[in-house]
Amino acid sequence: MVENPKSHLGFSSFLLFFFAIASLSLCKPALSVPERGPDPSPPTVYEILAQYGLPSGLLPDSVTGYTLSDDGRFVVELAKPCYVQFDYLVYYEKKITGELGYGYIKDLEGIQVQRFFFWLNVNEIKTDLPPSDSIYFQVGIINKKLRADQFKTVHSCRKGVSGSCQNSWKRFVEVWGFTDFVLC
Incomplete structure (x- = not known):
């Protein structure tokens, strides 16, 4: 019986292929898993604002913590109530x-702006998309456009309204019983 030399060649090729694959898997360097350091700290509230296309200076420097839900609802805690002077005096x-969304904050509570002698609630803050040099504040039915550059840096809090205006109106408030309004 004469053997076909091609059959040995096929079997030899198979064995050669098998041993080549086996040797590659044995010689293959082990994949190294990088050591996992401590969990990275969560972003600051100022970084979150920037991620949503809003200037970080919308909030004062006294933030002690925040929560942000998947649906955009948020709570920001400050060390204590305070004032920041922009084009207008703002009370936090x-x-x-x-509720935070890309380019806006709506259903806002806890921020007031002084207009004339009254403090009015800021209900919504919006930016242009793509961002421009302006930012928009909704106070009741009034929309106010301001320069965005004044909100690019985080400002320090003040304890209260300062100056002679506060003292001059203190007696007016007491006499007329306007205790529901903060005047200055």
């Missing part, structure tokens, strides 16, 4: 809430 309550 200790707790600020609202």
Whole structure:
């Protein structure tokens, strides 16, 4: 019986292929898994604002913590209520809430702006998309466009309204019983 030399060649090729694959898998360097350091710290509230296309200076420097839900609802806690001077004097309550979306904050509570002698609630803040040099504040039915550059840096809190205006109106408030309004 004469053997076909091609059959040995096929079997030899198979064995050669098998041993080549086996040797590659044995010689293959082990994949190294990088050591996992401590969990990275969560982003600051100022970084979150920037991620949503809003300037980080919308909030004062006294933020002690925040929560942000998947649906955009947020709560920001400040060390204490405070004031920041922009084009207008702004009052921040200790707790600020609202809904955050890309380029806007709506259903906002805890931020007031002084207009003339009255403090009015800021209900919504919006930016242009793509961002421009303006930012928009809704106070009741009034929309106010301001320069966005004044909100690019985080400002320090003030304890209260300062200056002679506060003292001059203190007696007016007491006499007329306007205790529901903060005047200055």
